């Protein structure tokens with residue numbers, strides 16, 4: 001059987017947030033772009049994310065506005081424009097879970113911390129919430145701590161994916177999970193990608209946004225660079241055993257005495273409408289390698305410590321081990337910004353945050369436009385389209 005020949009201006013490999021955002025932008029700009037997915041759309045880190053459109057406040061809790069917090073600080077406004085239907089991509093149909101991620105400290109914050117939060121640098125991003133304006137469960141008089149509101153919305157990621165897929169779905173190609181890739185080159189320019197025995201795809205530019213999969217795709221070119229790092233997490237999920245007595249919705253970082261949130265809670269609905277708490281932050285970082293039952297035991301205790309005034313229903317628990325895939329850093333630290341590395345007509349990308357997808361797309365578009373790419377006319381022949389993965393809330397508790 002001979003391979004089906006496809007021609008296009010640009011090939012993007014991997015349909016997580018990075019690939020979907022870039023695919024949408026490039027097709028809108030008039031290029032013909034094919035997006036390849038070898039599993040289900042969003043199945044990697046994207047559907048494991050908490051959907052927080054970070055503005056960097058979380059990274060400033062040590063009292064320092066680092067480079068990371070400056071680069072990312074422009075992202076919430078950019079996303080908000082899209083969510084209002086005014087930005088570079090129309091995301092007006094995306095479900096916003098909350099306008100503002102919160103940050104609470106059970107005890108009073110130290111005066112040093114309070115003055116930092118009130119400082120000019122942070123005032124626009126983080127505001128003290130007065131007692132009368134606090135949402136449940138922080139409106140309970142038994143809560144004696146401090147509550148801050150961040151300028152960071154939280155999005156329902158499945159609805160975000162639907163919105164990004166819809167306009168250009170006919171240019172998304174499902175490739176077999178086990179197909180190997182071969183690259184036909186002329187000097188440092190790639191001319192074609194052979195996908196197993198199924199497809200030959202000729203293009204002028206090739207972009208990798210395959211998350212953790214970038215590593216093996218790079219290897220398929222007999223290359224080692226750019227190198228990737230994995231930063232693992234063991235996230236936790238819990239929900240009430242009685243859907244008629246659900247958990248309250250919380251979107252908040254819990255702050256202790258350290259500069260990293262002890263836990264970050266986001267709330268999501270499973271398909272029965274029950275509220276699922278998704279727990280990240282320090283507990284998920286420290287939970288790596290622990291037996292799920294042991295970590296769940298620790299999380300049960302933690303919830304009673306950070307939310308002592310909240311009466312929790314009987315809970316069902318699950319854990320979710322997942323890797324963050326990023327460009328390698330010298331000390332395996334968190335990268336500061338979205339990453340694009342170009343060699344010839346190959347561009348390797350890691351957004352490093354869902355929130356940074358618009359920035360990643362800017363960088364990748366600028367890299368391929370520098371090459372003088374001209375849009376051509378191409379056909380959209382019949383080929384299989386990838387499905388969207390189920391949400392984590394509906395697959396974690398099996």
Ligand SMILES: Cc1cc2nc3c(=O)[nH]c(=O)nc-3n(C[C@H](O)[C@H](O)[C@H](O)COP(=O)(O)OP(=O)(O)OC[C@H]3O[C@@H](n4cnc5c(N)ncnc54)[C@H](O)[C@@H]3O)c2cc1C
Nearest residue numbers: 014016017018038044045046050051052211213353354355
């Ligand atoms: C637990 C967790 C919580 C997070 N929470 C947040 C948050 O609240 N806010 C935030 O801003 N960021 C968050 N992040 C980070 C964010 O989720 C990631 O930076 C982002 O989703 C990465 O997107 P991506 O498109 O690069 O990769 P992925 O989402 O991993 O997508 C890669 C895609 O490529 C496909 N693929 C792999 N190999 C191949 C191949 N050979 N051929 C074709 N396709 C391939 C995969 O199937 C997958 O669909 C979180 C990350 C984790 C792990």
